[in-house]
Amino acid sequence: MRDLFTRLNNTGFEVDISTFSKANLHRSQKPFQEIYQKLNELVQNKVHRKLHDKYAICPIDSTIITLTSKLLWVLGHHQVKLFSSLNLATGSPSDNFINFGHDHDYKFGSKMMSNLPTNALGVMDRGFAGLKFIQELVQENKYFVLRIKNNWKLEFEEQTGLIKVGxxxxxxxxxxxxxxxxxxxAE
Structure with missing residues (x-):
């Protein structure tokens, strides 16, 4: 939002972000929601035609958000972890949820993967790498790309051409x- 206001100010439109947010306190959110939905429809139609329809590629990641509300601090929550996934075929978020704990990403990988559409390909970083989680994905016939940890033992199987992991x-x-x-x- 700040970037948008900077660009507007640089093109000669004097807009202040705090004035905009104050003005919107008394406005209906409905026009903004309608604009978002319309833009989302336009993006989905254009992107969907360009991408291959066989698999929906869905990057999954998490980010930590520091909480500034002292009301939540009393409860022992100084930060939350936001998990999200974006369906690149449609251009829209597939799933988002917040965890108030300090758990590792791999504990939530199953939840994120279960909410993806059929034939979706989940793309995750090392934070989601867990041997139990990988076994679950294979048993459930889920498609995934997962960056594994550097310290995992790998052993090549000549008969199958696959790699034993662990x-x-x-x-x-x-x-x-x-x-x-x-x-x-560099590898």
């Missing part, structure tokens, strides 16, 4: 992809 005797084999930058020779 150090236990019952470690499961998955398709693991790694790549390197040939110029810097």
């Amino acid at each position: 150090a236990s005797d019952n470690a499961q084999a998955y398709r693991v992809i790694n790549f390197c930058d040939l110029e810097t020779k």
